[in-house]
Amino acid sequence: MSEDRRGQAEAFDAIGQHYDDAFPHKEGQLAAGRRLVDALPPGSRVLDVGCGTGLPTALQLADAGHTVLGTDISSGMLDLAQKNVPMAEFRQLDIAGLRAEGPDAVGRFDAVACFFALLMLPRTEIPGALRRLHGLLHPGGLMELSMVEADLDDAAIPFLGHAIRVSGYLRDELRQVVRDAGFEITGEDTYAYAPATTDASPRSQLRSSRGGPIPEHQIFLHCRRG
Template identity: 55%
Template structure:
């Protein structure tokens, strides 16, 4: 159980990260206009889901492109994010989906059970110590055999502040083999993995190597 000081630090960190993305707002999609890796992962999921399947978009941002792509494929999308500004944009961009203000580390049984989960670069925003628990939360809300599409940035860093579109955010990352090992240890079978070099259109964001794991929940 976390101490009062640990809980206060976690709450403060969540507030500062949320405030940073509130400031970024619509500039995020302008800086990252070609999300080919996310679109490919969304296409992979949509091809394996029945109409009406429930999908959790954990760290949905503005809803573009993933929540929109999966809603248009006929799934029931619930998007969660810690940024009220991002959520307002998502509700405008994808009115057919549902969106809630929620931290990815707070997933519990009350949220329901999903056929698939997507988490594109949301675990990136957590300290490494919190990532295994957040990944376990994604595992808990998936039905047995449910699918996870996970996106991270390859980097050997832990809770490092970086300048990002004019604000400071803290990020963590892993080498691919470490991310793969963490996913398997959490109870996922890795079905496919892909890496992409990505260069944002804004000079206020650094080039990166994006990692995508397509997984299935094991019993």
């Protein structure tokens, strides 16, 4: 793990359970998870990239009878995930280390859930990460992907009392990056979302005239391996 990524992991180790407190409503993520539950046959193998505390996605998929592997760079988040979703498997892996074969291989999957995990990467690494996820899917496999719409590249921001680095795209750029990685985009949803605290958003440095955060726009892309 790179030094920058290790710093990200340590920040999320410290944030721990406060993450779910800051994001109590996850309508977009829950809806995208339901899309996978409804589309996949029972017992499908699903990868939850950047699984965090396992809530809500790993739990949602495991409760539906799917075989779930959650990965994250934060050991603290993974400890919480294992307690929250004991029927799933969790491994401390960087997205850059995900391989279908070879040392520390994770195999291949029927679907991938990648909710806000790419935010943690510099833009130079995001196309490669998407191609890696494409390669982990069986032909025709599904991916639910979310990002915050923001024109940012590896920008340092305060987040729940810690400094993290985040990247984002405007939506047309995001669609193109995803297509260039070999995915077909079959649908899209957008949600306006304001976290429970002003210190929990890539756009948290922006304030409305009333002093509260400007709601971030969360983009959910429904994708299929081409």
